[in-house]
Amino acid sequence: MTNLVVGLGMRYEKADNLLQLALELQAARSGLSLADIEEKFGVGRRTAMRMRDAAMRNFPQMEEVDTGERTKRWRLPSGTLDRLVAFTAEELAAIEGAINLFERDNREDEAAELTTLGAKLRALLKPDVARKVEPDLEALLEAEGLAMRPGPRPRIEISVVGDLRQAIKACVKVKLQYRNRKTKKVNERLVHPYGFLHGHRNYLVAFHENPKANFVVLFALPHIESLEVTDEPFTRQPDFSLDQFAARSFGLFQGESFKTVWKFAPEAADDAEEFIFHPSQQIERQPDGSLLVTLHAASDLEMAWHLYAWGDKVEVLEPKGLAEIVHGQRMSWGTTP
Structure with missing residues (x-):
C-alpha cells in the first residue's frame, strides 16, 4: 500500500488516473497498448509511457501479454485489485437509469440483463458500505426523474x-x-x-x-x-x-441522403446550438443572431417530424421539397423544444 501512495504522489500522474488505469489493465483480457492508454485517457505518447511505468512500479504483478503482434500490451492478473474496487451510489444510479431507459424504449430484454448485473454488483458490497450507499442511491434516483414516462411505444415479443x-x-x-x-x-x-x-x-x-x-x-x-x-x-x-x-439517415428510415439547411430564429438559436441533430452537421451563427444548420442525411419525413416541434422558430432553406412539407404545418408554440 505504501508503494501505491508513493506512486499516487508522482509529479506526472493524478491518483484517480493511476487507479483507473490499473482497473483498465485488469479488465482488458488481451491487455492494453500504449496507443490504448493514449486513447482512453486523452494523453500523448510520453504521458502514456509514464502512466504505464507508474502502474508497473505500484503493481509488480503487471505482465506483458504475448499476442503474437509487434505491438506490446500489458495487463494485471485477475483479482489484483479486488480489495480496491468499490461501487459508488452514482455508478449504481447510472445502471438504474439505463434500466429505465431500456424499459421506456421497449427493450425489456436488455433491461433484464442490466437488472441482473445491478443485483450482482450490490451483492458484492460489504454490509457497512451498502448501508452508506443505499440512501444516496435512493436520493439520486428520485432526483433523476427518469421514471417510466407515459407515451406510445410498439409491442415487441x-x-x-x-x-x-x-x-x-x-x-x-x-x-x-x-x-x-x-x-x-x-x-x-x-x-x-x-x-x-x-x-x-x-x-x-x-x-x-x-x-x-x-x-x-x-x-x-x-x-x-x-x-x-x-x-x-x-x-x-x-x-x-x-x-x-x-x-446515412436523419432517423431510422433509409434512402438517398441529401443536403439540407435549416435556419433557426435568433430567439431559438441558443437552444438549437445545444442539439446534435446529425453527425454530419455544421453550424454557423449569423450576424443577426440566427443559426444555420447544414447536414447530409436521408428521410425528409423524419426531419419534418422533428422540425414541427420548433414551430415557426425554424425555416428550411433547402431543399425545396422539405421546405414545402414543413412550412405549411408550422405553428407558433411560443417556446422551443
Whole structure:
C-alpha cells in the first residue's frame, strides 16, 4: 500500500488516473497498448509511457501479454485489485437509469440483463458500505426523474429479440414470418441478422437473402410474427458498419441522403446550438443572431417530424421539397423544444 501512495504522489500522474488505469489493465483480457492508454485517457505518447511505468512500479504483478503482434500490451492478473474496487451510489444510479431507459424504449430484454448485473454488483458490497450507499442511491434516483414516462411505444415479443440476439452472436441465418405493413400479408424472409436500431420504432438490421433483394434492409420488430433460428451460418459483409448504416439517415428510415439547411430564429438559436441533430452537421451563427444548420442525411419525413416541434422558430432553406412539407404545418408554440 505504501508503494501505491508513493506512486499516487508522482509529479506526472493524478491518483484517480493511476487507479483507473490499473482497473483498465485488469479488465482488458488481451491487455492494453500504449496507443490504448493514449486513447482512453486523452494523453500523448510520453504521458502514456509514464502512466504505464507508474502502474508497473505500484503493481509488480503487471505482465506483458504475448499476442503474437509487434505491438506490446500489458495487463494485471485477475483479482489484483479486488480489495480496491468499490461501487459508488452514482455508478449504481447510472445502471438504474439505463434500466429505465431500456424499459421506456421497449427493450425489456436488455433491461433484464442490466437488472441482473445491478443485483450482482450490490451483492458484492460489504454490509457497512451498502448501508452508506443505499440512501444516496435512493436520493439520486428520485432526483433523476427518469421514471417510466407515459407515451406510445410498439409491442415487441421479448422472445423474438432474444432469439435474434443469439442468432447475431452465432452468425446463423434466421427465417422470419414477417407481416407487410401495407398488405398485412405474412411472408417468409430468410435473413442474416446484423443488429438493431432503436428509436421511436425498433428495427432489426439484416441482409435479406432473396434474388430480388440481396441487400441490407430494416425489419420492424413488431411485424415479426415468429421466427426460426437455423443452423446455417452466414458470413457478415466485411465492409458493413452498423454505425455508418445508421448515420446515412436523419432517423431510422433509409434512402438517398441529401443536403439540407435549416435556419433557426435568433430567439431559438441558443437552444438549437445545444442539439446534435446529425453527425454530419455544421453550424454557423449569423450576424443577426440566427443559426444555420447544414447536414447530409436521408428521410425528409423524419426531419419534418422533428422540425414541427420548433414551430415557426425554424425555416428550411433547402431543399425545396422539405421546405414545402414543413412550412405549411408550422405553428407558433411560443417556446422551443
